[in-house]
Amino acid sequence: MNKNPFGDVTERLDKDRYETDIEESHIKVNQEAAAKSNAVDLLIRICPAHVYSKQPDGSINVMYAACLECGTCLAAAPVGVLSWQYPRSGMGIIFRES
Amino acid sequence: MENNVNNEVDFEVIIVGAGIAGCVAALKLADKGYSVLLAERGQSAGSKNLSGGVFYCRVMEDVIPDFVKKAPIERYITRNCISFLNESSFVNINYGDARLENSVTAVSVKRAKLDEWLAQQCEDAGVTFMPGIRVDELLMDGDKVVGIQAGDDKLYSHVVIAADGVNSMLCRNAGIRTRELLENLAVGIKSVIGLPKDTIEERFHLKENEGAAYAVVGDCTNGLNGGGFIYTNSDSISIGVVVKIDALAESSESASDLHDRFLSHPAIEPLLRGGELLEYGCHMVPEGGQAMLHDLTRAGLIVIGDAAGLALNTGSTVRGMDLAAGSGIAAAKVVDEVLSKKDFSQAAMDAYYTELNNIVVGKDMKTYAKMPVFLENPRMYKNYGPLLGDIMYNIYNLDTTPRQHMMSEGLKIIKKNQLSAFQLIKDMYTGVRAL
Ligand SMILES: Cc1cc2nc3c(=O)[nH]c(=O)nc-3n(C[C@H](O)[C@H](O)[C@H](O)COP(=O)(O)OP(=O)(O)OC[C@H]3O[C@@H](n4cnc5c(N)ncnc54)[C@H](O)[C@@H]3O)c2cc1C
Numbered sequence: 433m434n435k436n437p438f439g440d441v442t443e444r445l446d447k448d449r450y451e452t453d454i455e456e457s458h459i460k461v462n463q464e465a466a467a468k469s470n471a472v473d474l475l476i477r478i479c480p481a482h483v484y485s486k487q488p489d490g491s492i493n494v495m496y497a498a499c500l501e502c503g504t505c506l507a508a509a510p511v512g513v514l515s516w517q518y519p520r521s522g523m524g525i526i527f528r529e530s
Numbered sequence: 531m532e533n534n535v536n537n538e539v540d541f542e543v544i545i546v547g548a549g550i551a552g553c554v555a556a557l558k559l560a561d562k563g564y565s566v567l568l569a570e571r572g573q574s575a576g577s578k579n580l581s582g583g584v585f586y587c588r589v590m591e592d593v594i595p596d597f598v599k600k601a602p603i604e605r606y607i608t609r610n611c612i613s614f615l616n617e618s619s620f621v622n623i624n625y626g627d628a629r630l631e632n633s634v635t636a637v638s639v640k641r642a643k644l645d646e647w648l649a650q651q652c653e654d655a656g657v658t659f660m661p662g663i664r665v666d667e668l669l670m671d672g673d674k675v676v677g678i679q680a681g682d683d684k685l686y687s688h689v690v691i692a693a694d695g696v697n698s699m700l701c702r703n704a705g706i707r708t709r710e711l712l713e714n715l716a717v718g719i720k721s722v723i724g725l726p727k728d729t730i731e732e733r734f735h736l737k738e739n740e741g742a743a744y745a746v747v748g749d750c751t752n753g754l755n756g757g758g759f760i761y762t763n764s765d766s767i768s769i770g771v772v773v774k775i776d777a778l779a780e781s782s783e784s785a786s787d788l789h790d791r792f793l794s795h796p797a798i799e800p801l802l803r804g805g806e807l808l809e810y811g812c813h814m815v816p817e818g819g820q821a822m823l824h825d826l827t828r829a830g831l832i833v834i835g836d837a838a839g840l841a842l843n844t845g846s847t848v849r850g851m852d853l854a855a856g857s858g859i860a861a862a863k864v865v866d867e868v869l870s871k872k873d874f875s876q877a878a879m880d881a882y883y884t885e886l887n888n889i890v891v892g893k894d895m896k897t898y899a900k901m902p903v904f905l906e907n908p909r910m911y912k913n914y915g916p917l918l919g920d921i922m923y924n925i926y927n928l929d930t931t932p933r934q935h936m937m938s939e940g941l942k943i944i945k946k947n948q949l950s951a952f953q954l955i956k957d958m959y960t961g962v963r964a965l
């Protein structure tokens with residue numbers, strides 16, 4: 433893979449500012465529907481922030497705190513797999529340079 | 531009825547979303563003397579927003595006279611470059627024009643700064659600005675939208691303007707605009723790279739305050755329907771890729787890899803060398819064109835900006851901020867009319883469609899109506915870059931073989947790139963018609 437001179441996704445997200453909602457995730461996965469539609473690989477590929485990963489048992493892990501709130505996963509996931517809302521008032525990503 | 535005695539309202543107009551669309555509508559309505567609430571889920575206006583960064587800002591003169599002198603802008607765009615990128619070559623069409631220096635039509639901006647400033651202009655004009663409020667729902671009375679709900683709080687108004695961006699959860703949750711077709715959406719993945727002012731001016735051949743905008747096609751998206759952009763800010767560079775989500779989903783590519791691949795391309799990397807990453811972000815673009823312009827009104831409701839699908843990918847420019855502003859102006863005009871007549875019916879709100887068509891927004895959407903289909907053509911991403919590269923190679927690779935006539939040489943190159951002259955002419959024709 434071409435190496436990005438500015439680091440991998442995790443290193444890049446370290447430069448971003450967040451107000452993390454420690455009480456509530458704004459993304460919820462219906463694991464059963466996800467398994468049926470084999471959504472995990474799609475979600476891993478299309479999320480630019482690498483929020484989704486696969487657990488050893490095949491289920492989906494959601495690192496919602498890294499979410500950049502673009503909505504791509506919601507747009508592309510099969511119906512019923514995700515329940516996605518914006519983070520609660522004032523929470524989530526805080527862009528300063530974009 | 532949603533418990534709202536005697537049709538008392540808290541504000542005459544409630545606007546959800548303090549992006550460019552929402553702020554422009556709020557300013558226009560406050561100027562007319564209406565009581566306006568502008569609610570924004572971010573802690574400050576702009577903190578959730580991301581664009582490529584080139585604002586075709588002429589439209590703002592109608593909202594804030596002398597906009598370019600007053601607003602926090604980065605650079606005046608005087609140099610435009612279309613770049614065809616191949617794996618190991620690139621061809622640039624670099625356009626500079628003294629006329630662009632004299633008449634500023636495009637500026638580079640950072641949304642965190644611009645939107646915050648716009649929201650401040652709104653407050654100064656008398657708008658009640660409430661940041662840090664995520665609006666959860668529209669309140670309905672039968673078919674009429676009568677207000678908003680955020681947490682346990684309900685607020686009532688005669689008209690609600692949904693300016694809540696491409697995902698428009700408000701319209702989606704209310705079933706007004708349903709799940710968008712994937713083919714109408716793209717995702718942009720962007721990095722902002724900090725570099726000293728002088729370095730940027732040297733690398734992009736710019737005078738002070740002048741800026742460059744690069745539109746890149748070809749290898750940046752590894753053949754997928756999409757493109758790359760490079761825009762200069764004052765002391766940073768906005769760079770990224772925009773790719774259609776249907777193409778991405780069907781491929782085996784990863785979104786972040788496409789972005790990384792672009793930034794490390796041998797033709798691109800030298801422009802960024804020595805820089806420091808300031809921010810990494812992503813955001814969707816509504817790219818369906820006219821196909822998305824539906825269900826923009828209900829009794830008591832108007833939808834504007836990205837929430838209404840009002841963005842345009844013309845192949846060489848991504849435009850959305852100017853259309854957001856234009857639709858904000860159009861909506862404010864209609865809301866002024868319906869408020870003065872006290873008629874908030876569906877029919878009255880529908881004047882918005884006419885208004886959209888009368889101003890540049892609707893006209894440009896029509897002009898570029900064929901663009902999304904033209905851009906679907908895979909030859910745009912896979913073949914034409916290498917074709918141009920080969921033609922240039924042939925011109926400049928002055929080995930000792932005698933030069934062939936351009937025409938016969940051209941046809942050979944076209945064949946080699948698995949294109950027929952007929953296809954080429956057909957694509958050029960569709961392309962020109964779409965422009
Ligand atoms: C990668 C990329 C490159 C682009 N490049 C360009 C370019 O170079 N030039 C150009 O003109 N356009 C460009 N665009 C398009 C442009 O960014 C958008 O068209 C423009 O930002 C739309 O403005 P808006 O006000 O309609 O929406 P937004 O800017 O998205 O604003 C919506 C606002 O609503 C708020 N909001 C959302 N939901 C709620 C809620 N429930 N409650 C309260 N607040 C809410 C959000 O926080 C946000 O502030 C680009 C887009 C992308 C993604």
Ligand code: SF4
Pocket residue numbers: 478479480481482483498499500501502503504505506812
């Ligand atoms: S909204 Fe965007 S950043 Fe957040 S999880 Fe979905 S794809 Fe990833």
